Amino acid sequence: MKKGNRYGTHRVIEPIGALPQPAVKISNDMEIYNNEILIDVDYLNIDSASFTQLEQEANGNIEKIKKRILEIVNKRGKMQNPITGSGGMLIGKIEQIGEDLRDKIDLKVGDKVASLVSLSLTPLRIDKILNVFPEIDRVDIEGKAILFESGIYAKIPEDMEDTLALAILDVAGAPAQIKKLVKSGNSVLILGATGKSGLMCSYMAKKMIGKMGKVIGQARNKERANYLKSTNLCHEVIIADVLKPINVLEETLKANEDKEVDISINCLSIPNTEMSSILPVRDGGIVYFFSMATSFTKAALGAEGVGKDVTMIIGNGYTKGHAQIALDVLRESQTLRKIFEEKYIK
Amino acid sequence: MKKGNRYGTHRVIEPIGALPQPAVKISNDMEIYNNEILIDVDYLNIDSASFTQLEQEANGNIEKIKKRILEIVNKRGKMQNPITGSGGMLIGKIEQIGEDLRDKIDLKVGDKVASLVSLSLTPLRIDKILNVFPEIDRVDIEGKAILFESGIYAKIPEDMEDTLALAILDVAGAPAQIKKLVKSGNSVLILGATGKSGLMCSYMAKKMIGKMGKVIGQARNKERANYLKSTNLCHEVIIADVLKPINVLEETLKANEDKEVDISINCLSIPNTEMSSILPVRDGGIVYFFSMATSFTKAALGAEGVGKDVTMIIGNGYTKGHAQIALDVLRESQTLRKIFEEKYIK
Numbered sequence: 001m002k003k004g005n006r007y008g009t010h011r012v013i014e015p016i017g018a019l020p021q022p023a024v025k026i027s028n029d030m031e032i033y034n035n036e037i038l039i040d041v042d043y044l045n046i047d048s049a050s051f052t053q054l055e056q057e058a059n060g061n062i063e064k065i066k067k068r069i070l071e072i073v074n075k076r077g078k079m080q081n082p083i084t085g086s087g088g089m090l091i092g093k094i095e096q097i098g099e100d101l102r103d104k105i106d107l108k109v110g111d112k113v114a115s116l117v118s119l120s121l122t123p124l125r126i127d128k129i130l131n132v133f134p135e136i137d138r139v140d141i142e143g144k145a146i147l148f149e150s151g152i153y154a155k156i157p158e159d160m161e162d163t164l165a166l167a168i169l170d171v172a173g174a175p176a177q178i179k180k181l182v183k184s185g186n187s188v189l190i191l192g193a194t195g196k197s198g199l200m201c202s203y204m205a206k207k208m209i210g211k212m213g214k215v216i217g218q219a220r221n222k223e224r225a226n227y228l229k230s231t232n233l234c235h236e237v238i239i240a241d242v243l244k245p246i247n248v249l250e251e252t253l254k255a256n257e258d259k260e261v262d263i264s265i266n267c268l269s270i271p272n273t274e275m276s277s278i279l280p281v282r283d284g285g286i287v288y289f290f291s292m293a294t295s296f297t298k299a300a301l302g303a304e305g306v307g308k309d310v311t312m313i314i315g316n317g318y319t320k321g322h323a324q325i326a327l328d329v330l331r332e333s334q335t336l337r338k339i340f341e342e343k344y345i346k
Numbered sequence: 347m348k349k350g351n352r353y354g355t356h357r358v359i360e361p362i363g364a365l366p367q368p369a370v371k372i373s374n375d376m377e378i379y380n381n382e383i384l385i386d387v388d389y390l391n392i393d394s395a396s397f398t399q400l401e402q403e404a405n406g407n408i409e410k411i412k413k414r415i416l417e418i419v420n421k422r423g424k425m426q427n428p429i430t431g432s433g434g435m436l437i438g439k440i441e442q443i444g445e446d447l448r449d450k451i452d453l454k455v456g457d458k459v460a461s462l463v464s465l466s467l468t469p470l471r472i473d474k475i476l477n478v479f480p481e482i483d484r485v486d487i488e489g490k491a492i493l494f495e496s497g498i499y500a501k502i503p504e505d506m507e508d509t510l511a512l513a514i515l516d517v518a519g520a521p522a523q524i525k526k527l528v529k530s531g532n533s534v535l536i537l538g539a540t541g542k543s544g545l546m547c548s549y550m551a552k553k554m555i556g557k558m559g560k561v562i563g564q565a566r567n568k569e570r571a572n573y574l575k576s577t578n579l580c581h582e583v584i585i586a587d588v589l590k591p592i593n594v595l596e597e598t599l600k601a602n603e604d605k606e607v608d609i610s611i612n613c614l615s616i617p618n619t620e621m622s623s624i625l626p627v628r629d630g631g632i633v634y635f636f637s638m639a640t641s642f643t644k645a646a647l648g649a650e651g652v653g654k655d656v657t658m659i660i661g662n663g664y665t666k667g668h669a670q671i672a673l674d675v676l677r678e679s680q681t682l683r684k685i686f687e688e689k690y691i692k
Binding site for chain 2: 005007009015017018019020021022084085086087116117118120121150151152173241243244245246247272274275279283289292294295296297298299300301302303304305306307308309310311312313314315316317318319320
């Protein structure tokens with residue numbers, strides 16, 4: 001065994017010198033380096049934007065989705081959707097730990113872990129796809145994966161089903177970033193509030209703003225709006241079409257005493273929603289994009305085009321303590337725990 | 347004349363309900379609405395990422411570049427590069443002001459202005475392309491353009507040549523954002539420090555950090571590095587390949603007493619440089635992307651992939667007072683004024 005690069009550049013096949021994430025092809029040879037960890041994979045949890053794209057391309061046909069996933073992984077050595085650029089995460093058991101890491105980390109062979117780095121940079125070999133669950137973006141497989149020295153992970157907690165923990169950890173960055181971002185008294189608009197990260201962000205935003213602020217959750221139709229109201233995670237619920245920024249702006253103003261909000265948080269997974277995030281925010285406010293379908297140029301030029309002096313942030317899936325923060329949200333909120341248990345425990 | 351929407355949605359042909367920037371096609375009919383301004387255009391200043399793409403596609407052939415620009419504008423009603431999504435800006439004379447705006451703005455017919463909103467959302471009709479200057483991304487035309495009510499603009503100052511002012515206003519957001527962002531004592535890495543916005547950002551960063559901080563400018567080769575050193579706009583100059591993040595990281599550490607920097611600023615105009623911006627920044631630091639070639643997913647997943655707890659910001663071309671701040675930089679710095687006069691006054 002030899003020592004690999006901390007960031008995994010030793011496995012990049014094309015282009016040489018690149019990091020594994022932007023690389024077109026990486027090695028999924030499962031003989032590990034001294035500072036790598038080998039995982040026997042149970043499930044993949046495909047990124048929502050990626051899974052939606054795969055599903056549309058295959059017209060919802062499961063066999064075609066399976067075939068496409070295998071094609072991608074065989075070609076690139078990792079499960080990175082070539083259209084969306086995004087990945088997802090995995091859950092599995094530690095099979096082998098490189099000798100340089102053995103005494104440095106809190107893992108032992110047999111531990112059940114979730115990888116907290118994206119599949120878009122994780123060496124992966126799929127031997128067989130066992131099952132696809134489109135309603136939860138989950139793919140059960142037989143296969144192996146590699147974690148680099150810089151790779152982050154979380155042990156699956158004892159007090160939760162593993163599929164539940166995985167679903168939460170997949171969006172762990174979102175509530176953790178909101179915890180840092182949202183201040184007491186803020187008005188906060190959450191686009192896509194009825195989705196997984198939207199619900200978690202709504203909970204955290206409401207917790208952080210205290211008594212004086214307001215959380216406004218957006219839903220796409222009356223049914224979803226009623227559902228969101230029933231959770232009591234937002235102060236106000238609006239129905240608006242996120243592809244129509246003027247519609248989102250008008251509904252937000254109605255729900256916020258005719259004022260623009262301090263912060264908007266985009267938790268959607270569809271393209272062309274940049275302006276719906278930007279228009280409702282006051283000058284000097286913050287726009288946080290978690291959606292992997294966000295276009296950098298559409299956001300940058302869009303804000304300039306309407307003369308909006310806002311700070312736009314690229315959602316970072318990692319921040320210190322994010323796994324713990326996200327799991328604690330579920331421990332604190334019976335409402336969320338119930339919703340997620342119903343959705344993710346099969 | 348009738349009143350149009352403040353943001354210009356009344357001119358969107360496809361898809362209906364969209365804003366002009368993300369729209370595929372807008373109306374470039376030059377009969378103005380009550381709250382629009384008609385401009386008789388002299389020049390376009392094409393966004394650097396867009397111009398580079400057009401030049402590569404045409405193998406540097408000027409006639410092919412002209413033909414492609416006409417094709418794009420005829421098809422979309424605006425000069426928005428379909429590959430990069432970006433636009434640029436224009437300079438021209440006020441030809442007509444809609445009656446609703448006449449008493450509200452500080453413009454009169456005949457004033458020479460630069461539009462400070464992107465060409466990617468500005469209705470434009472080109473009657474003839476007179477000349478293309480590839481070294482400064484400038485296209486001289488006969489044609490007309492429309493400014494919406496929300497559109498921002500700057501009168502061309504008396505103490506500068508108009509081509510010089512345009513070149514500065516095109517990147518006005520960059521030094522203005524740096525002024526807000528950089529604090530006393532910060533260490534700042536500027537990628538693409540030898541370019542137009544890179545030089546302006548270097549000047550502003552050095553001004554803001556005071557005596558204790560450090561500005562490190564990146565250049566791609568020895569010749570550019572020597573040039574950058576001669577300007578004295580940075581404290582340290584490094585030579586590094588921005589497509590090799592590990593190389594950028596190592597050179598930055600060498601120039602910063604083996605410490606990661608507080609802030610990195612990406613002023614490049616080539617793709618795949620996200621990780622070169624992220625890796626050299628300390629946990630808790632800030633990564634600011636001005637490059638229109640930035641990929642949202644590559645940045646978001648890249649930071650997560652290497653476990654970097656950084657705040658990543660999408661460069662906003664607009665912030666309050668940005669035109670004044672940028673023009674003042676040139677009035678303050680004889681060095682910059684000389685560089686830009688040599689480059690942009692023909």
